[in-house]
Amino acid sequence: MKSKRDIAVVGCINRDTVRRPGKRETNGLGGTLYNIFGLSQLLEKHATIIPVCNVGVDVYDDVIKLLGRLNNVRTDLIRRVPSRNNHCTMTYSNDADRSEIFTGFVPAISSNHLRGVIKADLALINFISGRDLTLRTLQHFRRVFDGIIYLDFHTLSLGLHRDGTRFMRRPTRWREYISCCDYLQLNASEFALLAGEEFNRESAIAFYDDYLMPDCNAMLVTLGKDGAAMIRREKRRIVMRHEKPGIAYDIRDTTGAGDLFASGFCAGLASGLSLSKCLELAVHAGSAGCASVHPQDIMLRAGDVERLSQKM
Numbered sequence: 001m002k003s004k005r006d007i008a009v010v011g012c013i014n015r016d017t018v019r020r021p022g023k024r025e026t027n028g029l030g031g032t033l034y035n036i037f038g039l040s041q042l043l044e045k046h047a048t049i050i051p052v053c054n055v056g057v058d059v060y061d062d063v064i065k066l067l068g069r070l071n072n073v074r075t076d077l078i079r080r081v082p083s084r085n086n087h088c089t090m091t092y093s094n095d096a097d098r099s100e101i102f103t104g105f106v107p108a109i110s111s112n113h114l115r116g117v118i119k120a121d122l123a124l125i126n127f128i129s130g131r132d133l134t135l136r137t138l139q140h141f142r143r144v145f146d147g148i149i150y151l152d153f154h155t156l157s158l159g160l161h162r163d164g165t166r167f168m169r170r171p172t173r174w175r176e177y178i179s180c181c182d183y184l185q186l187n188a189s190e191f192a193l194l195a196g197e198e199f200n201r202e203s204a205i206a207f208y209d210d211y212l213m214p215d216c217n218a219m220l221v222t223l224g225k226d227g228a229a230m231i232r233r234e235k236r237r238i239v240m241r242h243e244k245p246g247i248a249y250d251i252r253d254t255t256g257a258g259d260l261f262a263s264g265f266c267a268g269l270a271s272g273l274s275l276s277k278c279l280e281l282a283v284h285a286g287s288a289g290c291a292s293v294h295p296q297d298i299m300l301r302a303g304d305v306e307r308l309s310q311k312m
């Protein structure tokens with residue numbers, strides 16, 4: 001493994017309420033906490049994790065207390081704001097499908113706030129509220145940041161009705177957002193929204209060729225229980241690799257699975273793994289997270305990275 005890295009995690013920390021058929025309602029904290037806990041466990045002494053976010057006055061103390069147990073996480077760029085924190089209520093109809101009601105927006109992260117991680121090696125930018133940072137701020141950060149930018153498109157694909165109910169819609173400037181990253185993460189529904197057709201090998205390769213070449217190193221598309229696909233240029237052609245979960249976990253909660261997938265991939269990048277091994281680690285992390293309800297209960301280990309390093 002290479003020398004110690006600084007990894008920024010940019011995005012919102014939510015209050016989460018999760019409702020499932022036949023199960024007790026759960027309440028807790030989520031959003032980028034899944035990224036933070038995942039990276040912290042996978043990288044242990046090999047990286048410093050630096051969350052960049054604004055947190056509402058109602059949960060700030062709880063967030064700081066929760067992260068205080070992690071020796072490799074800095075909390076100085078978690079800023080307390082006077083408004084109430086973002087709150088997402090997720091109602092599942094099955095393991096994969098859910099509706100969401102989102103209330104309360106903390107202020108967007110500013111360019112000045114991001115100056116604190118300008119020298120980081122990697123920035124994982126996860127759109128949790130959809131208003132985590134503006135396009136202008138993201139574009140400025142792309143210009144001045146020399147490290148790797150991993151972008152989870154996530155809630156940029158979601159609009160908001162007046163009552164807070166989220167709905168899928170294609171943002172008008174989506175091409176400008178995805179031009180700001182070295183690695184792009186979508187799920188199958190988000191891919192279909194942007195591409196205008198269902199995900200398959202041909203449509204994914206065409207999308208990567210049309211919108212991400214030559215600056216984006218890879219596009220990752222999460223596929224739920226079927227794992228994930230990675231589309232990238234390899235020499236003179238664009239190829240797709242499909243990775244399925246290697247271990248079957250008891251599914252307790254799929255909330256945060258995509259966030260943990262991103263943590264796994266970024267942990268692999270920070271550790272110098274090949275992109276194929278990064279994908280394998282990402283699928284493992286996303287699958288393992290489904291066995292836990294809250295981000296602080298996730299059970300990932302630095303040994304997961306070391307095992308893949310030895311297989312290279």
